[in-house]
Amino acid sequence: MSTSQPAASRPPEDRATPDRLLHARTGTDVSPEDLVLASGKDLTPHTLEWARRKLAAEGPAALEKLLP
Numbered sequence: 001m002s003t004s005q006p007a008a009s010r011p012p013e014d015r016a017t018p019d020r021l022l023h024a025r026t027g028t029d030v031s032p033e034d035l036v037l038a039s040g041k042d043l044t045p046h047t048l049e050w051a052r053r054k055l056a057a058e059g060p061a062a063l064e065k066l067l068p
Contacts, residue, residue: 030060038066 032051033043041047054062 030055030063035063035066038063 032048032055035051035055036043036047039047039051051062058065
């Protein structure tokens with residue numbers, strides 16, 4: 001007898017992230033934390049400084065470049 005979970009109770013492995021979580025909305029501020037998290041990096045002093053520099057150079061478009 002199998003001990004694996006039935007297919008109905010397993011979370012799907014190919015779930016898509018909803019668009020509302022992927023795309024920045026026009027007119028909203030982009031924080032360094034937003035940029036770090038969108039890049040898939042951990043929040044550290046080093047990555048926050050990287051994000052601050054990137055936002056200073058590219059503005060909010062920096063976030064859109066990272067998102068699909």
